[in-house]
Amino acid sequence: MKIDLIYQDKNLLVVNKPPGITVFPEGKETDKTLIDYLILKYPELKQAGIAPRYGIIHRLDKDTSGVLLIAKNNNSLDFFQKQFKDRRVYKEYIALCQGIISEKQGKIETLIGRSPKDRRKQKAFSPYEIKQKGTLRSAITNYEVLQNFQNYTLIKVIVKTGRKHQIRCHMAHINHPLVGDKLYGFRDALELKGLTRQFLHAKSIKVNNHIFSAELPDDLKKVIDNIK
Structure with missing residues (x-):
């Protein structure tokens, strides 16, 4: 599956999620999810969070496309999840x-x-x-x-x-x-x-003075x- 990369550094991966795929397994999900495909290309994502969600910071519905943030380590995951929780994200x-x-x-x-x-x-x-x-x-x-x-x-x-x-x-x-x-x-x-x-x-998405966009x-x- 082709997943367009918007941005990455040592702490964060930002992708343009395609429609028609679930972000991570929930319930009785048996099909491959976005995080499954991302881990194949970026195995370091396993260092953040716990399976099956790993470093997923927030979610988008299966048929919604667009900007999605994934943390590469636990410090990054904690930081960005707190930004979302404190409503500091546009x-x-x-x-x-x-x-x-x-x-x-x-x-x-x-x-x-x-x-x-x-x-x-x-x-x-x-x-x-x-x-x-x-x-x-x-x-x-x-x-x-x-x-x-x-x-x-x-x-x-x-x-x-x-x-x-x-x-x-x-x-x-x-x-x-x-x-x-x-x-x-x-x-x-x-x-x-x-x-x-x-x-x-x-x-x-605007967070921590960065703006990530997808047409x-x-x-x-x-x-x-x-x-x-």
Whole structure:
């Protein structure tokens, strides 16, 4: 598998994660994951963390592409994970949503936890839904409209927190699910030509005075061209 390298030094590896592959094994995962391929090329990654996650600092969903950070040693892993935990990391995504978002920008702030109706999904809860069983964690998503199309809206998303499925869950919560998202999207949504996944790309991460970026991949560029 071809995995584009964005940056590396003695402590850190930054790659442009391709879509369609899980970052590291979870549960009953049997297919090769991103960390499996990376260890073949960079065996020093085994020096960080513990198997099967090793030096993975943060995660991206299987069908999300873009910037991903991996530590090469335990000191680096501890440092960068603390940066994420303390919310000192700027994370910017590009997403295409269903429908027209009329406001130029917005903020979604809720609690997020596992959906009681579908364990594959996360659900956004108001602070008043204290009867929900399980762990609820605060989640903040900011978005800015980049371009409106006939039935879609291209947005820049900046997440202040890093909850599982946060962007997908939050955009569905305001009735603008991501295009191509079969888990959170509308059941009767039209499929866009050439799109085989949710339209979500981790464009850039700024951490410790460094900015790492990955351009929108060709499959998503073609989708934009097709709806113009």
